[in-house]
Amino acid sequence: MDERLNKILDTVIHRSPGEPEFHQAVRSLFSSLTVVLSRHPEYAENALIERMCEPERQIIFRVPWIDGLGKVHVNRGYRVQYSSVLGPYKGGLRFHPSVNLGIVKFLGFEQVYKNALTGMPIGGGKGGSDFDPKGKTDFEVMSFCQSYMTELQRHIGEHTDVPAGDIGVGRREIGYMFGQYKRLRNAHESGVLTGKGTSWGGSLVRTEATGYGLAYFVSNMLAAEDDSLDGQKVVVSGAGNVAIYAIEKVQERGARVVACSDSSGYVVDEKGIDVELLKDIKNRRRERIRVYADERDSATFVDNGSIWDVPCNIALPCATQNELDDAAAHTLIKNGVRIVAEGANMPVTAKGVAVFREANVRYGPGKAANAGGVATSALEMQQNASRDSWHFDYTDRRLESIMTDIFGRCRDTAEEYGHPHNYLLGANIAGFTKVADSMCALGVV
Known part of the structure; x- marks a missing residue:
């Protein structure tokens, strides 16, 4: 890491003690910025990066x-x-x-x-x-x-x-x-909150957006390798909306999701997760994931160990931050994982990311892969501002287009800076430069 970035990181840690997740997020961004500062030293002026951290x-x-x-x-x-x-x-x-x-x-x-x-x-x-x-x-x-x-x-x-x-x-x-x-x-x-009910200003697709968006991002990752979701074996952690709708969309596109989880444990279903049963248990009855195994003959419930012990080609962590560490990453690699994309915010630890990068596993960072939720929230804001309401298919097409554009920005930026397929670096630099350029334009405010 550039020495200037190290000094800023030390200041961030000193000014925000006892906030390890925040330090981790800043460190992750900074890990991609050395190549940017070598090309654009102006970003190190006027305490621009320090202001971005506060x-x-x-x-x-x-x-x-x-x-x-x-x-x-x-x-x-x-x-x-x-x-x-x-x-x-x-x-x-x-x-x-x-x-x-x-x-x-x-x-x-x-x-x-x-x-x-x-x-x-x-x-x-x-x-x-x-x-x-x-x-x-x-x-x-x-x-x-x-x-x-x-x-x-x-x-x-x-x-x-x-x-x-x-x-x-x-x-x-x-x-x-x-x-x-x-x-x-x-x-x-109505524009003050998003995620509203559709009968009082909400947008269709908002409930599904983060999970669907994750599936669209993964589809683009696979397309870049001349592949598709068809026939892939997938493990998804979590059983909230993000996980449920990621499962739904990747299975619509031909994948088979064999495991999902909640805080009590995980279920394995080699026939593929019955997403309608999962929705009923989690969204309507608000039951624990164990009930899925009780009601599905092909499923088993595991209350210890890790969901990342289940072999798969694609892993989608959709539960919470730092749920997938370096030990789990090694296990996934040993079991044949090729793609890891984050449905949750920062669910893979820094060491886990390093393990995947070293093994040439394609990694989709959350700031790109799970952006479908906030993108659809912005679409809801557009509808509220115009007193309009869009139908499901139109909004879904907008979402898929946005996720394709996000992937393109990550891919193209990574290639521009000499690190093809490093979607973390591409996401970090593309997001950083857009914010930094706007801050430069507005002056020190």
């Missing part, structure tokens, strides 16, 4: 709420508005016990460059809370969401900051938050 605004607030028994609880809420140089802050809200400032900063930092790659006029941000919606009643989730939005509404708007969903925040939570926003603002500003 959020424009970090908001932390308390969220008191009342449970079904009348007991008062207090959680902590966050919104990190990272960069608005390309447009209003855009990024999801995550409700999960693991959420802290470092997690939100890492997600927001990644979001800036992911959003830049989409080509859409949106900046980057992220937010959430350490609230856990799992096991809560609808009343309790509503109570929390209304309290959370009572504070958040001061800081967002369709031209300022447009949150969406993430882990723990689906259409139910977005609905409760939008209802509270509308009540407090006395206005129906």
Whole structure:
């Protein structure tokens, strides 16, 4: 790494202690920038990179709420508005016990460059809370969401900051938050949140977007090798919307997904995951993945070990950050994996990425491969701004076109800088240069 970048990284770590995920995200970006600075030394001037590492605004607030028994609880809420140089802050809200400032900063930092790659006029941000919606009643989730939005509404708007969903925040939570926003603002500003229900301003394909987009990105990775998804054996971690719709789309294109997981373990189904059964169990009944094996004769449930022990040609980590380490990477390689693409945000550790690169396994980084969700959120913003509603097939075609363009940017940039097939380097440089050029144009602000 360039010595100037090392010094900036040391400063980032010193100013943000105890935030390893954030440090990891910055280090990952910096690992690709030495070749950029050698060609464009102007990017090292005027503390440009230092400014890119510092959020424009970090908001932390308390969220008191009342449970079904009348007991008062207090959680902590966050919104990190990272960069608005390309447009209003855009990024999801995550409700999960693991959420802290470092997690939100890492997600927001990644979001800036992911959003830049989409080509859409949106900046980057992220937010959430350490609230856990799992096991809560609808009343309790509503109570929390209304309290959370009572504070958040001061800081967002369709031209300022447009949150969406993430882990723990689906259409139910977005609905409760939008209802509270509308009540407090006395206005129906549908563009202030994305991921809404289709009957009240939401976009078709938004639920499927991240998973479908991942499948489209992988299709492009395979096409670059004169191959396709047809006949591929795939393992997908997770069982949320990203995983479910990635499974659905890759199987539509001829692949066979043989395993998926949740926090309780994983199931193996050599006949291929029955995606409709999985949707019923996870989205409608909100059951654990074990139930899939109980109801599917060809499936077995494993409550220990790693889903990455299951042999496959393509691995799609879609659960959470740092779920696939270097040991798992070695196992996947031994079992014949050829492509790894991230449906979650930073699910492969830095050492895991290095193992895949060393073995010439094609690796699709999350900031490119899972950008379909935010791209479709931007399409929802377009529909809201024009008071329009697009049909499913049209929106899906727009999504596939955007993902093809993102892959093209990653591929072409990697080749331009002398590292063909290094899609991480291509994604990092393409996102960085777009943000950096815009920051240079706007001056020191």
